[in-house]
Amino acid sequence: MLSIEEMKIYLKENLMEKRYIHTLGVAETAKKLAKLNGVSEEKAEIAGLAHDVAKNLSIEKMKNIIEQNGIILSKIEENNPSLWHSIIAHIEAKDKLKIEDEEILDAIRWHTTGKENMSTLTKIIYIADMIEPGRKFEGVEELRKVTFEDLDKGVYAGLNGSLKVLLVSNLLIDDNTIKARNYFLFNSNVKA
Numbered sequence: 063m064l065s066i067e068e069m070k071i072y073l074k075e076n077l078m079e080k081r082y083i084h085t086l087g088v089a090e091t092a093k094k095l096a097k098l099n100g101v102s103e104e105k106a107e108i109a110g111l112a113h114d115v116a117k118n119l120s121i122e123k124m125k126n127i128i129e130q131n132g133i134i135l136s137k138i139e140e141n142n143p144s145l146w147h148s149i150i151a152h153i154e155a156k157d158k159l160k161i162e163d164e165e166i167l168d169a170i171r172w173h174t175t176g177k178e179n180m181s182t183l184t185k186i187i188y189i190a191d192m193i194e195p196g197r198k199f200e201g202v203e204e205l206r207k208v209t210f211e212d213l214d215k216g217v218y219a220g221l222n223g224s225l226k227v228l229l230v231s232n233l234l235i236d237d238n239t240i241k242a243r244n245y246f247l248f249n250s251n252v253k254a
């Protein structure tokens with residue numbers, strides 16, 4: 063694995079400035095949430111840094127990586143290129159940043175849609191991506207507050223917020239996001 067400093071150099075060179083700054087914000091937020099939730103702060107920082115490693119690749123390049131790795135896209139994924147950087151994130155993280163840790167790779171793979179039964183680290187990256195200091199949308203302050211009080215409640219609220227935006231924007235909703243949300247209702251005390 064590259065050192066954190068080496069990763070930062072790679073990301074600075076390969077991401078747009080705005081995206082690189084976002085990445086640093088996600089890493090910082092993830093680290094704080096890791097400490098609060100008893101998971102490795104180092105893994106959280108690395109996953110935060112790496113999660114958007116593929117974000118500024120061209121559509122063509124992403125398509126090639128998907129094909130070369132034999133990834134079969136669902137109909138929804140195929141029609142939703144904004145998901146592609148997440149679908150190949152773990153491949154790029156392995157290839158370019160030499161990350162081998164499966165927990166980190168899982169967290170960055172699922173950072174956009176979430177999925178059913180996420181690990182604590184995967185939840186942290188999902189929500190840190192949404193609430194890092196550079197994010198500005200109505201309700202973000204409340205979402206930050208809830209997340210720092212209770213990770214599950216924050217992630218659940220984040221999934222609901224994302225679903226609402228997709229609904230009113232007439233965008234496709236990936237099954238994994240619905241499954242992620244329902245999982246919390248069945249298995250966690252998110253409504254209280």
Ligand SMILES: [Fe+2]
Pocket residue numbers: 113114117147148173174
């Ligand atoms: Fe992303």
Ligand SMILES: [Fe+2]
Pocket residue numbers: 084088113114191
């Ligand atoms: Fe991101």
